[in-house]
Amino acid sequence: MLYLLSIVIFLLHLSGSAFAQADYRNLDPGRPMVIEDAQPIEFRAFEFQLGLPRYTRRDGGADALSFEPGLTWGFARDGQVGIEGENVTRRDGEAKNSFGDTQIHLLYNLNQESEALPAIALRPEFSLPTGAFGGDHFHAGLKGIASKTFGMNRLHLNGSYTAGPTEAPGRGGDRVSRSLYGIAYERTFPIVFAVVLVDLYAVRPIDGRRAEVISDLGGRVQLTPTWVVDAGLFRALRSEGETRYGFTLGVTTVFSFRRLFPTGEVGGGEE
Numbered sequence: 659m660l661y662l663l664s665i666v667i668f669l670l671h672l673s674g675s676a677f678a679q680a681d682y683r684n685l686d687p688g689r690p691m692v693i694e695d696a697q698p699i700e701f702r703a704f705e706f707q708l709g710l711p712r713y714t715r716r717d718g719g720a721d722a723l724s725f726e727p728g729l730t731w732g733f734a735r736d737g738q739v740g741i742e743g744e745n746v747t748r749r750d751g752e753a754k755n756s757f758g759d760t761q762i763h764l765l766y767n768l769n770q771e772s773e774a775l776p777a778i779a780l781r782p783e784f785s786l787p788t789g790a791f792g793g794d795h796f797h798a799g800l801k802g803i804a805s806k807t808f809g810m811n812r813l814h815l816n817g818s819y820t821a822g823p824t825e826a827p828g829r830g831g832d833r834v835s836r837s838l839y840g841i842a843y844e845r846t847f848p849i850v851f852a853v854v855l856v857d858l859y860a861v862r863p864i865d866g867r868r869a870e871v872i873s874d875l876g877g878r879v880q881l882t883p884t885w886v887v888d889a890g891l892f893r894a895l896r897s898e899g900e901t902r903y904g905f906t907l908g909v910t911t912v913f914s915f916r917r918l919f920p921t922g923e924v925g926g927g928e929e
Contacts, residue, residue: 690890757789
C-alpha cells in the first residue's frame, strides 16, 4: 500500500507546480546516515524519498539489496508525520525477495536552537510487520534528538528505545532496534549547497543479539530547489561474528499543492 500511495503522490507532484523547497541540511534516517537532525520538514510540504538502493554485504558472500521509499508531510510548523517501507532482495546461495517492516513516525521539534541551547525533538516510531524480512511483532519506540550549530558545523545526538517482544534470531531487519545511541558531525558548504557527514553509533538489535558499533560516511547535495541527492558508505566496526559493510544512494524531492496554502500566501511556513 505504501508503494502505491508513494507513486500516486509522486506523479501528482510531477504533474503540478512546486510550492515547497528542499533543504540539503535536513537529515533523515538512512539518507544517507542513521543519525538525524531535530528539524522537521517545511510546514505544509510533502517529502518523497527513495533509496536507490541500499546494498549490504556480509562475510561469506551473503548480500542484500533494498529499495526504501518514504513519504513525509509537514503537518505543523514544528511537526511532521511520515511512513517508510522497504523491499529487500537477499542472496545467500539463492535469491529471495520480500518486504521488511513498515514504519510510521511522528517528529515534533520542542524548541528552536538558540545560542545556549540546542534544538531538541522527539520522534515516536511504530513498526508494523509487513513482510518476510521484517519482524513478527508490533513495536513502538521513542527517540530523542538534539542538534547544535557551530558556524558551518553541526553536531547531532540521537538516543532511542523500542518496546515490544524480542524477535526470533535473524528477524526484525535493520529498521527496528531495541536501543540506539550515537553522534554525528556535519560540515556545510553553502556555496555548492552540500554537506559532508560522518556518524558513529551503537545499536542493540531487536532479536537479542549483542550491540553493534557502526559508522557512516556520506554527503547530501541540492541539485535544484526541490531535489536533493545523497550517497553514503557504512561499516560495522563491531558486530556478532561477522563483518558488514555497504553503501546507499538516494534521492529526495519536496513539493506541495496550491490548495494547501491560504489565499495570498506564497509558500509554506518556516521550519
